[in-house]
Amino acid sequence: MSLSQRDKKHLWHPLTQHKTHPETIAIAKAKGALLYDENGKEYIDGIASWYTCMYGHCNPYILDKVQKQMQELDQVVFSGFTHEPAVRLSEALMEILPENQQKLFFSDNGSTSTEIAIKMALQYHFNQGRKKNVIVAFEEGFHGDTFGAMSVSGLSVYNGPFEDFFISVERIPVPDGNNNQEVLSRMKELISTDKVAGFIYEPLVQGAAAMKIHDREGLNELIGLCRENDIVAIADEVMTGFGKTGTNFASDHMVHQPDIICMSKSLTAGLVPMAITSCSMKIYEAFYSDEIAKGFFHGHTYTANPLACTAALAGIELLRSEGMQENIKRIIASHEEFDKSIKDHPKVASTRQIGIIYALDLNIEMDRYGNLRDKLFKHFMEDGVFLRPLGSTIYILAPYVISKEQLDKVYASIKSVFSIV
Numbered sequence: 491m492s493l494s495q496r497d498k499k500h501l502w503h504p505l506t507q508h509k510t511h512p513e514t515i516a517i518a519k520a521k522g523a524l525l526y527d528e529n530g531k532e533y534i535d536g537i538a539s540w541y542t543c544m545y546g547h548c549n550p551y552i553l554d555k556v557q558k559q560m561q562e563l564d565q566v567v568f569s570g571f572t573h574e575p576a577v578r579l580s581e582a583l584m585e586i587l588p589e590n591q592q593k594l595f596f597s598d599n600g601s602t603s604t605e606i607a608i609k610m611a612l613q614y615h616f617n618q619g620r621k622k623n624v625i626v627a628f629e630e631g632f633h634g635d636t637f638g639a640m641s642v643s644g645l646s647v648y649n650g651p652f653e654d655f656f657i658s659v660e661r662i663p664v665p666d667g668n669n670n671q672e673v674l675s676r677m678k679e680l681i682s683t684d685k686v687a688g689f690i691y692e693p694l695v696q697g698a699a700a701m702k703i704h705d706r707e708g709l710n711e712l713i714g715l716c717r718e719n720d721i722v723a724i725a726d727e728v729m730t731g732f733g734k735t736g737t738n739f740a741s742d743h744m745v746h747q748p749d750i751i752c753m754s755k756s757l758t759a760g761l762v763p764m765a766i767t768s769c770s771m772k773i774y775e776a777f778y779s780d781e782i783a784k785g786f787f788h789g790h791t792y793t794a795n796p797l798a799c800t801a802a803l804a805g806i807e808l809l810r811s812e813g814m815q816e817n818i819k820r821i822i823a824s825h826e827e828f829d830k831s832i833k834d835h836p837k838v839a840s841t842r843q844i845g846i847i848y849a850l851d852l853n854i855e856m857d858r859y860g861n862l863r864d865k866l867f868k869h870f871m872e873d874g875v876f877l878r879p880l881g882s883t884i885y886i887l888a889p890y891v892i893s894k895e896q897l898d899k900v901y902a903s904i905k906s907v908f909s910i911v
C-alpha cells in the first residue's frame with residue numbers, strides 16, 4: 491500500500507473536508523526549492539511550504555548548526571533557566587527588528603504568537619487600571635486558528651461555528667488609497683469609545699485574503715493614530731517577516747512602528763515550529779512590577795527550544811548574507827519582468843507584487859469558478875510545480891534559493907493555465 495493509502499486510515503489533515511478531498515500526496519524528500527513525492531516525481535515548492543523554508547529545504551548550513559546543538563542541549567525549561575541559543579537569537583533579532591522592539595516572548599506557532607500579542611495588549615491596559623477590551627482588526631485579516639487569533643480574523647465559514655465565543659472585536663476595511671480618510675475616521679470613532687485596547691493587522695499584505703496588498707500611507711496613519719492614543723499596535727508579521735516584502739520586516743516600509751510584532755513562519759527557516767512575540771519597552775514596563783500578578787502568566791512547554799533557536803539564528807545569518815540578499819533582489823526583478831509579460835493578457839484581471847510576493851487574479855466567468863481551484867492545483871502539480879491557488883488568485887512566494895530556471899518553470903506553468911480557464 492502507498493503512503494497516501496495508509497494515511498487515510500488514521501490521519502486527519504488541516505483545513506480539509508476529507509469527504510470531498512480524499513487524496514493526499516506523500517512527500518518523501520525535500521531539497522532546496524524542490525519537493526519529491528513517494529514515486530520520485532519532483533515539484534518546485536512555489537510557496538516555500540507555506541512561507542517557511544525561505545532558505546531552501548534541508549539547508550546544509552542550518553542542518554549543521556542544529557546537529558551540533560543537538561549534541562549539547564536538546565530541551566530545558568525556560569522559566570527560571572536560559573541558554574546560549576536563546577540569548578544569541580535575541581541579540582541577532584535586535585539587529586534586524588525595528589528599533590523600538592526590545593523584548594521577546596517565545597511560543598510555538600503563528601496563532602500563539604498573535605494570541606500572546608492580544609493578551610499582552612489587554613493586560614497592558616488592565617495592569618494600568620483601564621477597562622479596555624476591544625481589539626480592532628481588518629475585515630479580511632487572518633491571524634490564526636486559536637480562539638483569540640480566530641476572533642480577530644475575518645469572518646468566514648471556517649470560524650463561523652465559534653462566532654458566539656469570540657473576544658470583542660471591531661472590524662474595519664483596509665486602507666486602499668481611496669478610502670484612507672474614511673478608515674481613519676472609523677478608527678477615530680472606535681478609539682473615542684474608550685474601549686479599544688489594541689489594533690492587529692497584517693502589515694501591507696494579507697496572505698489568506700489572497701495576497702491582497704493595501705495602502706502603505708493609509709496603514710502608516712492608522713498605526714500613528716494608535717500610537718498617539720496609547721492603543722497597542724500589533725503587526726502580525728507571521729507571513730511577511732524575514733525579507734519577503736523586500737525589507738527585513740514589512741513594518742520597515744512605514745514610519746510609524748508597532749508596539750508588538752508577531753513572527754513565526756520562516757523564523758526557524760522551516761525546520762521546526764517556533765514563534766516570537768516581540769514588544770517595546772513601553773509594553774514590557776506595564777508588566778514590570780513588585781506585584782506578582784502584574785507579570786505575564788503565559789507559557790508553553792517548549793518555550794525557546796534550543797534547537798529551534800539555533801535554526802532561527804542560522805536562518806537570520808543566511809538572511810543577512812550577501813548571497814541571500816542578492817537572491818531576493820533577483821526574484822523581485824524577475825517577478826517585475828514576468829508581470830510585464832502577462833498583465834495585459836485577457837485572462838488576467840489584475841496583478842500585484844510586494845518584494846518577492848507576486849499574485850495575479852484570473853479574469854474568469856463566475857459560473858466557471860466551481861472547482862477552478864482544484865483544477866488549477868492539479869494542473870500545476872502535473873507540471874511539477876507546487877502552487878496553492880486561493881479562489882481565482884494564483885500567487886508565488888518561493889524560497890529565496892529558487893534558481894532562475896526553476897522560477898521560469900513556475901512562470902511557464904502559470905502562463906499555461908490561461909488556455910485552460
Ligand SMILES: *Cc1c(COP(=O)(O)O)cnc(C)c1O
Nearest residue numbers: 599600601632633634697728729
Ligand atoms: C499562518 C499565519 C498565522 C497562523 O500561524 P500558524 O503557525 O499557522 O498558527 C497567523 N498570521 C498570519 C499572518 C499567518 O500567515
